[in-house]
Amino acid sequence: MTNHLRPLTLGLALAAATLAPALAGPAQKAEPAPAAQVASRGAPLDLRQIESRLYEQGYHRISHLQMQDGLYAARALDDEDRPVFLGVSAGTGHVTQAIPLD
Numbered sequence: 698m699t700n701h702l703r704p705l706t707l708g709l710a711l712a713a714a715t716l717a718p719a720l721a722g723p724a725q726k727a728e729p730a731p732a733a734q735v736a737s738r739g740a741p742l743d744l745r746q747i748e749s750r751l752y753e754q755g756y757h758r759i760s761h762l763q764m765q766d767g768l769y770a771a772r773a774l775d776d777e778d779r780p781v782f783l784g785v786s787a788g789t790g791h792v793t794q795a796i797p798l799d
Contacts, residue, residue: 710750716718718788726736739788741767741787741788742789742790747787747790748762749790750785750789751771755776755791756776757774758773759771760772762775764787767787768784768786769787770783770785771783771785775795779798781796781797783796784796
């Protein structure tokens with residue numbers, strides 16, 4: 698191949714690679730959310746239920762439990778008696794974030 702045709706061939710190859718996904722067809726539909734995620738979008742658990750779930754997960758001396766931006770926030774001691782700040786799912790009561798306060 699001559700040197701003056703090489704840039705043209707490379708340009709056509711890049712164009713084909715760029716356009717191929719667009720020509721392949723419409724994008725796939727998103728899969729529906731799993732049942733556990735759908736269930737967590739319902740009414741939030743109340744404070745007693747959240748506190749109970751935290752005890753079940755090994756946290757104790759739970760305090761400052763309150764709803765913030767759709768999540769519960771609390772302070773507690775973990776299973777090794779270290780103070781932590783918790784982010785808790787309002788729908789399931791599972792800890793989504795535990796930040797050490799030491």
